[in-house]
Amino acid sequence: MRFLSLGPGEVAALLLLLLLLLFPAAAGAYQIRLATVIFMWAALAGSWNLLAGYAGAVDLGPVVYYGVGAFATAALMLRAHLPFLVSLVLAGGVAMVIAYAVGTPTLRLRGAYFAIGTLALAESAKQLALAWDRLTGIPLTGGSAGVSLPLSAGYLLFYYVMLALASLVTAAALWLGRSKFGYGLRAIGENDRLAEASGVNIHRLKRRVYVGSALLIAWTGGTAGYWLSYINASDFFGAGLTFQMVVMVLLGGLGTPFGPPLGALFLTLAAEILGTRFVYHYLIAIGVLIVAVSLFMPAGLAGVGRLLRSRRAGVQP
Amino acid sequence: MTLLADLVQTLINGILQAGVYAAAAVGLSLIFGVSGILNAAHGELVMLGAFATYWLVSAAGVDPFLTLPISFALLFALGYLLQYFILNRTLGSPLLLSLLVTFGISLILVNTALRLWSADYRLVRIAYFERSLILGPFIIPLSRLVACAVGVGMVVGLTGLLQRTHLGRMIRATAQDWEMARLLGVSHRMIYAVTFGLGAGISGVAGSLIAFYAPVEPYMGLTYTLFAFSVVVLGGLGYIPGVVWGGLALGIAQALTETYLESGLSLLVAFFLLYLILRFMPAGIMGKGRLE
Numbered sequence: 001m002r003f004l005s006l007g008p009g010e011v012a013a014l015l016l017l018l019l020l021l022l023f024p025a026a027a028g029a030y031q032i033r034l035a036t037v038i039f040m041w042a043a044l045a046g047s048w049n050l051l052a053g054y055a056g057a058v059d060l061g062p063v064v065y066y067g068v069g070a071f072a073t074a075a076l077m078l079r080a081h082l083p084f085l086v087s088l089v090l091a092g093g094v095a096m097v098i099a100y101a102v103g104t105p106t107l108r109l110r111g112a113y114f115a116i117g118t119l120a121l122a123e124s125a126k127q128l129a130l131a132w133d134r135l136t137g138i139p140l141t142g143g144s145a146g147v148s149l150p151l152s153a154g155y156l157l158f159y160y161v162m163l164a165l166a167s168l169v170t171a172a173a174l175w176l177g178r179s180k181f182g183y184g185l186r187a188i189g190e191n192d193r194l195a196e197a198s199g200v201n202i203h204r205l206k207r208r209v210y211v212g213s214a215l216l217i218a219w220t221g222g223t224a225g226y227w228l229s230y231i232n233a234s235d236f237f238g239a240g241l242t243f244q245m246v247v248m249v250l251l252g253g254l255g256t257p258f259g260p261p262l263g264a265l266f267l268t269l270a271a272e273i274l275g276t277r278f279v280y281h282y283l284i285a286i287g288v289l290i291v292a293v294s295l296f297m298p299a300g301l302a303g304v305g306r307l308l309r310s311r312r313a314g315v316q317p
Numbered sequence: 318m319t320l321l322a323d324l325v326q327t328l329i330n331g332i333l334q335a336g337v338y339a340a341a342a343v344g345l346s347l348i349f350g351v352s353g354i355l356n357a358a359h360g361e362l363v364m365l366g367a368f369a370t371y372w373l374v375s376a377a378g379v380d381p382f383l384t385l386p387i388s389f390a391l392l393f394a395l396g397y398l399l400q401y402f403i404l405n406r407t408l409g410s411p412l413l414l415s416l417l418v419t420f421g422i423s424l425i426l427v428n429t430a431l432r433l434w435s436a437d438y439r440l441v442r443i444a445y446f447e448r449s450l451i452l453g454p455f456i457i458p459l460s461r462l463v464a465c466a467v468g469v470g471m472v473v474g475l476t477g478l479l480q481r482t483h484l485g486r487m488i489r490a491t492a493q494d495w496e497m498a499r500l501l502g503v504s505h506r507m508i509y510a511v512t513f514g515l516g517a518g519i520s521g522v523a524g525s526l527i528a529f530y531a532p533v534e535p536y537m538g539l540t541y542t543l544f545a546f547s548v549v550v551l552g553g554l555g556y557i558p559g560v561v562w563g564g565l566a567l568g569i570a571q572a573l574t575e576t577y578l579e580s581g582l583s584l585l586v587a588f589f590l591l592y593l594i595l596r597f598m599p600a601g602i603m604g605k606g607r608l609e
Contacts (some may be wrong), residue, residue, distance in 0.1 A: 112355050
């Protein structure tokens with residue numbers, strides 16, 4: 001029963017999950033809304049971490065699937081009159097099909113080429129989404145005006161869906177940390193030529209993670225779209241979302257299961273406390289923070305804990 | 318006949334744009350080729366150069382041509398300091414780290430610009446540039462002709478500097494093998510800083526040239542970062558003269574899209590072209606780029 005042998009971190013995470021399930025009973029609407037935002041970012045950053053942190057592929061276009069998820073969910077709800085959760089699940093399928101088709105050629109690119117290529121894809125997707133209605137005559141994205149969704153059934157639904165997504169992503173990262181599949185991925189991340197020579201099917205492994213993280217990102221995007229009840233292509237395909245995912249992962253700790261949620265918690269709270277009062281100063285401060293963390297704390301917030309533990313155990317990190 | 322005239326005019330527009338694209342991209346190619354840094358703040362350097370010209374012309378009344386060397390000097394200094402004090406610390410680290418640090422720098426630059434100058438679109442009015450050469454049925458706006466000529470001139474100048482001067486030899490030696498260059502007495506940290514300064518200075522002048530004919534605003538950087546990536550990849554990553562071919566490919570593709578499809582699609586064409594080239598011709602259209 002190796003599957004059930006949980007480390008202390010995993011036990012703590014399960015206890016935290018239990019507390020979070022009960023949290024809405026004790027909290028007000030504002031706290032619940034804030035927690036939902038944190039879960040959303042934890043799910044997005046965590047999904048990005050699956051590919052970048054484990055397989056070492058820096059994807060600068062994950063936002064494509066966020067937008068696809070949001071618009072596909074909206075279209076299924078508005079045109080096919082399906083309930084929200086059914087639309088969301090189907091939208092995830094749409095995103096997986098697109099991710100499979102796009103990922104197969106794109107994942108052959110390496111290093112800087114993959115980063116630039118995915119950034120180019122994301123910007124192409126944004127322009128395509130903006131022009132879609134005019135080009136095809138099929139109303140889907142509403143051009144630059146966007147799409148409005150019916151007002152939703154209350155905030156508790158979103159709290160639990162986002163919590164489920166964040167937990168799913170974290171569980172996936174924990175699984176990657178101990179499964180054969182995960183070892184294969186990390187071998188690719190460390191040296192892909194060597195991994196290939198050792199018999200790892202690098203393209204199939206990377207594509208599976210790419211498609212899986214696209215599914216999770218699409219679900220998050222679909223949920224966010226219905227929650228905000230208004231979506232437009234510039235925002236939902238915007239490069240800013242990608243950059244925020246990257247920053248959260250690096251702040252929290254690249255390639256660690258609990259790094260992305262930590263980064264999401266930290267940055268969301270920082271934005272909530274500072275961002276509303278000092279808009280430009282806040283973003284300047286975030287810029288300084290990114291530079292400082294990258295240079296002086298490259299393992300992120302999760303790395304600080306590890307550093308302290310190894311100090312206490314008398315091991316040089 | 319008008320069909321042919323339309324096509325020629327479209328090609329002229331594309332070629333005029335190409336010179337500026339080449340200048341706006343060559344710094345990215347130089348920096349990546351020498352120090353292996355993929356500069357995500359590249360477009361912000363272009364933006365700062367454009368603002369330098371805007372303020373010098375509209376607030377201080379400086380002649381637009383005189384703003385070019387000032388823009389170069391300001392951005393050279395900024396680039397030198399950024400590399401010397403910040404980016405030199407990322408040497409030997411994975412690509413992601415320098416990408417992230419430069420992204421942080423771009424956030425700082427954009428939001429400082431927004432704080433100082435607001436998000437307004439600003440246009441430089443230059444009386445003697447608001448004329449055009451009329452060659453039969455074709456129109457060539459003077460401001461764009463000048464921008465294109467200066468842009469191509471800078472790329473040629475940079476290539477000459479790298480090929481023929483002592484500094485150029487030191488830069489090329491460091492790019493090939495910095496440890497060997499260091500053994501021969503060339504400080505790689507100083508060379509990286511000078512290289513970043515040169516790249517930033519040229520990008521700043523490119524921004525000044527853009528300010529001759531297009532509006533200036535703090536968010537313009539991201540578009541030029543992406544254009545620069547496109548141009549550099551089209552021409553071949555790390556192959557500096559390739560930016561002219563990359564600029565031509567991008568400029569003409571966009572001009573054709575604007576004339577024959579619709580102007581809203583020109584970015585889509587630009588980025589999708591970039592993707593296709595990366596995927597199927599990774600060494601660029603001339604096949605001389607560095608392969609990874």
